Structure formats: structure tokens, C-alpha cells
Amino acid sequence: MTISTAPVAEPAAADAPTAPARPPRRPAHAREWWLGAALVLPALVLALLFKVVPLVRGVITSFESSSGFGGSEFAGADNYTRMFDDPMVLTSFRNALLVVATLPVWIVVPLVLALLIHQRAPGWKFFRAVYFVPYTIAPIVVGIMFRQILSPDGPVNALLRGVGLEPLAIEWLNGRNSALFSLVAVALWSFFGLGVMTYLAGLATIPEETLEAAYLDGAGFFRRLWSVVVPMLRPTVAYWSVLCASGVLIWLFPLIYALTQGGPGDATMLPEYLVFLTTFQFLDRGYGSAIGIALFVFVALLSIFSVRHMFTEGTRKPR
């Protein structure tokens, strides 16, 4: 419980010099500080116990060699140097980069759909409701579902044959490139509804009068879109981009688990699945932890901007 005592000592000392300056406010101030400390305590304990402590332990384990059921001993940076010579690890991070490269699609597709719904064509509420349905289905369930949908004689290939695109009716989950492509496509199917909902929320904050004024000024549809809607939507786009950047690799785990198990070969091997495999299947905990730390650094670099954005957003005073 060093968590609570450490910060308590500091402000007591800091308060001392200011105390004589305005004596009547000090007790209230101090009481408010104690109350604040008590209020943040549960969250702080949760964050430390289930995130920070495991992360620190992960760093420590990553410097140990500990496989099988035996004990562990200090191994220096062995696990890290081993990673750079391990084709599986290198492939997994190369695949991760490929997945990250699809982020523009993740950001643009829901945006376009939200804009279409926002036109309020007949039945727009129905479409809004339907698009969110895939997101409510658990990724592991989605994965198992799409094993049938994408199977060689499944509905996707039946449709392709039906419209005369026979050559495209391939074994989706069995080709080196098509497997990763399918995986990302299924993930996008599963998450685009959340993006549409997020964008619609952002669109709702644009006042009707602003659009009307632009309309009366003679601005056409695309002009209004580009000069009025998109700039005003920037915070929403930023928020959704943040969510995708920090989430996309994590969202893929259950899909890999259900659809490809990293295969064929290492075509859909991604770091998060490799950590799981190395740790729980090969029981190589030190090495698994090292890959985990590498994954953490990768995700942290991707989402550092989003965290900065969230911080300024959450501490900024309203105008």
C-alpha cells in the first residue's frame, strides 16, 4: 500500500509555507486534498495492480530464461537478441505493420457510411440500427461464424461464382495473402458499426444553421461536405483514429484464434497471438514476455498521440 502513502507526504510539506499567508482556507484545502486522494484511490489501485505491476513483472521476466515447468534464471538481454534472429517474430511484426497500413480504410469507410446515413434518406434510422449489429457480436463468435462464410463452398464463393467471378472464388483462409486480407476484412466487418456510431455522434454536433447558411451561400453538396462538415468533424475523426490505432491489433486476437491460428505457415501470425502461443503453448515465459514488451512498445508508439490528445481534452477548461 505504498501507493497511498507516497503522495500524501509531499503536499503536507508543500502546504506549510503558504499556510500563514491565508490561514482560514488551509483546512478546507487540506480536507479537499484528502478527499481527492480517497476518491482516486480505487482507480489507482486497479490501474497499478492489473496494469502497471504486470507490465513491470513482464519487463523483469523478459530478462530471464524460464521455459517449461522449471525455475528461471537471469539471462540478460538474451531474449531480446534472440527476437531479432527469429523469423517468426520478424514476420509477426511485419504483418502487424501491414495491418496498421490498413488504418486509413478503418477511418474512411465508417466516415463515408455515416455521411450517407446523415443525408436522412428514407429509413436512415433503420440503417443506423443495423450497422451496429455486427459490433455487438463477440469477436470469437464472429471468427467461428466466418469459418463457414469463407469456407471454399461457403456463401462468399457461391456469390462470386454466381456473378461470374469464378477465379476469385478461392480458399480465402488458406492463401498467404488472402488469409491476412480476410482476417482484416472480418475485423473491419466486426468493428465498422462502432465507427459509424461515433461519426454520427460527431455529425450531430454540427448545427443545422451552419449547413443551411452554406447552402444559401450557394455551396454545393461536396463543397459543403469538404469546407463545413469535415473540418467540424476533426475531433471525432481524431478520437476514432486513436481508438483504431490502439485497438486494431488487439481486436484481431480472437479472430486469429478462431479463424487461422496464425496460419497458413506464419501468414497471419501477429505479435499478440505469438505472445499467447509462446507463453502458454511452448511454455517459454521469458521469451513470451520479451515479445509482449516489444508489442507494448509498438502499441505505445502508435497511440502516444492519442493519449496526449485525451489528456489535453480531459483537463482543458471549457471556453
Place this chain on the structure above:
Amino acid sequence: MNARHSARIGRYLLTFALVVVAVAAVYPLLFTVVSSLKTQSGFANDPLGLPAGITLDNYLEAFRRMDMPRLLLNSLITTLGGLVLSVLAALLVAYAVTKLRFRGGKVVFLLIIVTLTIPSQAIIYPLYQTVLDLGMSGEYQGLILAYAAFGLPLGTYQLAGYFQQVPDELIEAARVDGAGHLTILFRLLAPIATPALAALAIFNFVWMWNDLLLPLVIMGGSDSKTLMVGVSLLSGQYDVSVPLVSAGLIVALLPVLVIYLVFQRQLVAGALAGSGK
């Protein structure tokens, strides 16, 4: 005339595009429902078409194999526990950070949202170790606390952003009227933030109910394992047919789907309100 003509074509194209995406969004679900109503041989003869006759045997068999009531109960307890705890903790932090003269508040806020960058996959073994050391492996509280911790960053961020919009004068006025801090938080701020709370609750319900990795590692094969772990185990059994798995999938996804359809309006309202910055 010409402009109106092209506008109408635009309308048709728009609706067409929306319909295509809608079909793509629900077809896999319909396919699974239809498959679950076929017999095993019925599916083998005609995997794509409508069933010749409807059978509910697959559902009975799925219930028999998976101890469904227990799995549902486990999922419900852990999801609700994690949901309530994470939203409550986020409420308290958001209040302390935005509405109290609390030195160090910004550091705490930063620390909590920074943990968003720690994915569960990256720390899964040490997390498992920690839960084990706490004596909570295979126990409800282990998964509940882990869920609460992982739901914390986004919840804190959203609520802090919401509270930030409430003018300080309103709080001052309540203070003058003699309201205590907890009264202000739960009687004044929480009701104002109801849309954000509703959206947060639904968002958390969906991901906690649907999560696989945390319950897989924390609950393992224990009796407290969640529905998603049960489903993933079912699909791994060698003698399982597509119709049977499909029935298991439908049972697994139905609770969230029903909750979504029932609370759809609140979710939309909450999403709309939550982003009103």
C-alpha cells in the same frame, strides 16, 4: 429539371449503397441462424439454402454440452461486476480530477489514461501471475477486477470530459446550499452525465461480455469460466457439426443483441451526448 433529375439518381444510388452494406452486415448472422435450424445431413446436402425442415435439436444439444445456465450466470456476474466497478471508479476519479482542488490530480489522470496503451495481450502472463498471487485465479473477483481495470481509461476520459463541461458555478451554488461532495457527485453531476453513463455502460457490457483472452487465462477451465470460453471450447471439439456450433453461437450472441435492441435509443442518445465537446 436536369439538376432535380440527377438529385433523384443520387438518392437512388445512396439508398442502394446503404442497402448493400446492410445486407453485408446482417447476412452472416442470418446464415448462422439458418444453419442452426438444419439437421446435420440437411446441412451437408445443402449448406447454403433454406432448411427443408426446422429442427431445434442443435439448441438442445448445445445446452446439454455446454452447461449453458452456469456459463450464462458466470458471464452475467463477471460482466455486471466489472461494469459497475469500472464506471464507479471512473466517476470518482473524474470528479476528483475536474472538480476538486486536488494537487496531483492531473498526474493521476495521465497515469490512468496512459494505461490504455498497455494491451492485455502484451502482459497476459504477468497478469495471470499477479491474479494467481492474489489468490483470485478461477474466481469471479479476479476477472471482475481485471475487467474494471481495463475499462478504466476510456471511462475516466469520457466522464472527465463530460464533467469538464459543467460550469463550476453550478457546483459552487450547490456547495453554498450545503451539499456535500458525494451529494454533488451522485445527485447533481451523475444525473447530468446520464447519457454518457448509459453509453459507457453499454460499451463496457458489450466488450466485457464478448472478451475472450482475459476469461480464458484467468478462469481457464474452471467452473467459473464465461460463455465465450465455453463457446471457444465447443468449436474445438472434433465431433461437432456446423449446425451444432451455429446453435451455440446464436445462444452466445443473443443476450448482447437483445440488450442492444432494447437499449438502442439510449445508446444512440448517449453516443450523441458523449461527443458533444
